[in-house]
Amino acid sequence: MLKEIIFYGRGGQGAVTAANLLASAALKSGNRGVQAFPFFGAERRGAPVKAFARISNEEIFLRSQIKEPDIVVVLDTGIMDVIDVTAGLKKDGIILLNSYKKPVDFSFPYKVATVDATSIALKNDIRVGGIPVVNTPMVGALVRILNGVKLEALKEAIRERFGKIAEKNERAVEEAYNKVIL
Amino acid sequence: MIEKTAISIPTEGAMGKTGTWRVFKPILNKEKCVRCWRCWVFCPDLAISRGDYPVIDYEYCKGCGICANECPTNAIKMEREEK
Amino acid sequence: MIVVDTGNHIAALAAKMAKPHVIAAYPITPQTTVVERLAQYVESGELNSEFIRVESEHSAMTACIGAAAVGARTFTATSSHGLLLMHEMLHWAALARLPIVMVNVNRAIGPGWNIWSDLNDSMAQRDTGWIQFYASSNQEIFDNVIQAYKIGEDERIRLPVMICYDGFILSHTSMPVEVPKQEEIDDFLNEYKSTWQLDINNPITHGNIVPPEPYLEIRYSMEKAMKEAKKVIEEVGEEFGRKFGREYRLVEEYRCDDADYVIVTMSALAAEAKIAVDRLRDKGNRIGLIKLRTYRPFPHEYLKYDKMIVIDRAFSPGLGGIIYSEMEMDGKEVYGFIAGLGGVDINYKDIEKMYEYAKKGKDGWYGIEVK
Amino acid sequence: MAIKDLPTEEYILKGHAGCPGCPVTIALRIALKALGRKTILVIPASCSAVIQSLHPKTSFNVPTLNIAFEASAAAASGIASALKMLGKEDIIPVVWAGDGGSYDIGLQALSGALERGTNFIYVCYNNQMYSNTGIQRSGATPYGAWTTTTWSGKKEMEKNLAEIVMAHHIPYIATATIAYPEDLYKKMKKAREMKGPRYIEILCPCPPGWRFDMSKTVEMSRLAVQTGAWILYEIINGKIEFTADSKRLLEGKERKPLEEWLKMQGRFRHLKEEDIQKIKESIDKKWEFFKQMNLRQKL
DSSP states (O other): OOEEEEEEEETTSOHHHHHHHHHHHHHHTTOSEEEEEEEOOOOOTTSEEEEEEEEESSOOOOOSOOSSOSEEEESOGGGGGTSOTTTTOOTTOEEEEEOSSOGGGOOOSSEEEEEOHHHHHHHTTOEETTEEOOHHHHHHHHHHHSSSOOHHHHHHHHHHHHGGGHHHHHHHHHHHHHHOBO | OOOSSOEEEEOTTTTOOGGGGOSEEEEEOTTTOOOOOHHHHHOTTOOEEESSSEEEOTTTOOOOOHHHHHOTTOOEEEEEOOO | OEEEEEHHHHHHHHHHHTOOSEEEEOOOTTTHHHHHHHHHHHHHTSSOOEEEEOSSHHHHHHHHHHHHHTTOOEEEEEEHHHHHHHHHHHHHHHHTTOOOEEEEEEOOOOSSOOOSOOTHHHHTTGGGSOEEEEOSSHHHHHHHHHHHHHHHHSTTTOOOEEEEEETTTTTTOEEEEEOOOHHHHHHHSOOOOOSSOOBTTBOOEESOOOOHHHHHHHHHHHHHHHHHHHHHHHHHHHHHHHHHSOOOOSEEEESOTTOSEEEEEETHHHHHHHHHHHHHHHTTOOEEEEEESEEESOOGGGOOOSEEEEEESOEETTTEEHHHHHSOOTTOEEEEEEOOGGGOOOOHHHHHHHHHHHHTTOOEEBTTTBO | OOGGGSOOOOSBOSSOOOOTTOHHHHHHHHHHHHHOSSEEEEEOSSHHHHHTOSTTEESBOSOEEEOOTTOHHHHHHHHHHHHHHTTOTTSEEEEEEEHIIIIITTHHHHHHHHHTTOSOEEEEEEOSSBTTTTSBOOTTOOTTOOBTTBTTOOOSOOOOHHHHHHTTOOSEEEEEETTOHHHHHHHHHHHHHSOSOEEEEEEOOOHHHHTOOGGGHHHHHHHHHHTTSSOOEEEETTEEEEOHHHHHHHTTOOOOOHHHHHTTOGGGTTOOHHHHHHHHHHHHHHHHHHHHHHHHHHO
16 A cells, blocks of 8 residues: 655745655655655755655656645645645545644544644754754654654664764654654 | 746745744834834834834844844843744 | 948848947857957047946856846857856847847857867757847848848747857958948837836836746747747738848748759858759759748748758767757658768768768768768 | 844735745845845745745745756856847846755856856855755755765765855955844845855754754854854955954854754754864864965965
């Protein structure tokens, strides 16, 4: 089964890294086909960015962008003023939002999940240049929603990638995994 | 007829309302403000204009915090913006 | 008035008579005397232009782009490695739709250094979006430069134009050229008016980041202009004929009417090939010649003969002769010869031999594979 | 002149694509206040090509020509010549290029345009690296600095483009930085009123590239001057004058410890004591060079 995920974020929040971490964790969890790629735009800190991830039991031959995602992950809800994050989302799709609010506070005709990733990032001191980097807590929350990707696999992927700063990211992931509201 | 080439027209908000990029929001305390206009001159986003006191345009302020950092009287504070 | 002078001096004279506002050029053998003559025109006051003595060909093309972007008519000239150095900016000029006119004196590419005729320098620029003319005589050099301004500046086209001719074979050979009066040229060319320009009263930006979809449209618009150029080139060639007595089309057809075989080639070789055709005709062979005047746009519609012999003074390694490779061959017998690279002298007798080889079903590298 | 006396006219529009806390936009904002509307900007591949925002919109409100990375000074030459021929010499072409486009790939075209006496202003906004492509080293990257092509710190000293420009003997050369907006404005204004080639280099501390908090952009710029790492001066027809805090340092005021500036930047985090010593020596040498130049002309 193919699962397609779009991450919407802003330059500096780590959307592209989030997609990569997910792909790597998915592989470690036994999925044969994984894929992560950014939409290369004029990437600036703060400017809207998009990243894609695919997870499947089989090798993936798709090389095009994701048009009909199963899940959209919104790292910054401010983006929703300018981008329709539900565009193409499958009927039974899920929206995972970085927000302190509860899912019921949003009126999407889709399943909504929320996690206050910004607070988690700030609490664990995950910042670059003053910007809270919310990618790891968001993936932590996502793993909770997704079937077939294990939290332990995600932590391993984080350790491989981050070295010294892995520990605080692992904490953030765990916290988000537990705090996500479905 | 202008043939198709990469011509672009000056537009306010060419990248949209960049205020949505913000995580921290500058709040001005007029009582402390001495109107030195350092916040105005250093704003990379033209989000502070000169009225009687500095006027912050939250539609476009990206929340970098230079204004708060450069304010000699600490009249500007950066506050977490809940979303 | 008839002038006897070298191809390079004739190119400079034509450029002068088109009255460019700005000339930016860098010397390179065998183009150098074009630049020298233009500098002389400007310094003596005969030509009221700004002459920018740039430090490289890359800058020559860039300066022309800058000048054209604020609404100036421009000219430059180069050759070989100079043209290759410009390559990036050739794309830039065409995508910016700036009708810069440039002369390229065809010369081989090193290493080792070779200053003689070879069309690979300009043919390698085929995908840059420049209209390309190839001249077979000094008269054609003159006439093409004048027409280039009218064609490139036409509001249906707005593309840069390159006039190519063989190094030394034309560039340094004196031939008679009929030169119209300045008033006649002024009358033939419209006053230059750009369709877009950098203007403080309308402060547009040119060339910032273009997303994929509009980029596709910009590219498509170039292709439309190139296709339209076929029509405009013939219109302008016809008007030129009415005014000056020498009519031009995309190609020149010579004794093709009842021909069994038609030779297809361009530049100086095409002039030499006329002699071969005449001599072969005298011996009873039904043979004709198509001289390509433009290489971009490529005049496919004229290359419709059953049996054609293509002579290329350029090649694409791993593919073959370049004109040959671009021919539509369905149901046709086409023979391709690669000949005269790096200035190897090719005369009408060689061309006659190529015909004889083709009749026997042989083709390839003339002098190496077929000899 | 005080900050309040700077013109309120703006030639950049709100809602552009610059990073939050971007020094380049601050510099360009102030520069354009001095240059005025009769300006044509020429911009090579660089952050400023992105800051403009996406086609078919632009955030720049003066005519702007984007051009290939190595080519901006040559484009300005073409524009200057065309403006002369078209009787529009009241308009000035201004190149706005980064250090990559100036120190490295654009150096040949710059030198050519200066030598030809092109009537233009060339501004190099120096953020000491290729920021736009994601922080690679340039000829302007200082010794020891981390970049994504110098992971263990740059092994070579930076070159100094203003000194190379000096060898062209042009009418006006100046350095500036954003923390001194009046100084930057005055220099731009002075350059605008002259003829011939004019060169201004503006130090622009880049938060993502230098690894510091985006609210500290101006502070970082100021500290660069106060520690002596960046020197503010202008050279009018060969005569050097120090300006703002650099003038005070020349007159004997003590430099702030360099460590204050270095330690604020993630790119220098790994430096060892001997590296810092080496940077200090190079700064001393730079000061000695300019002091000698100052003394020579006083004799």
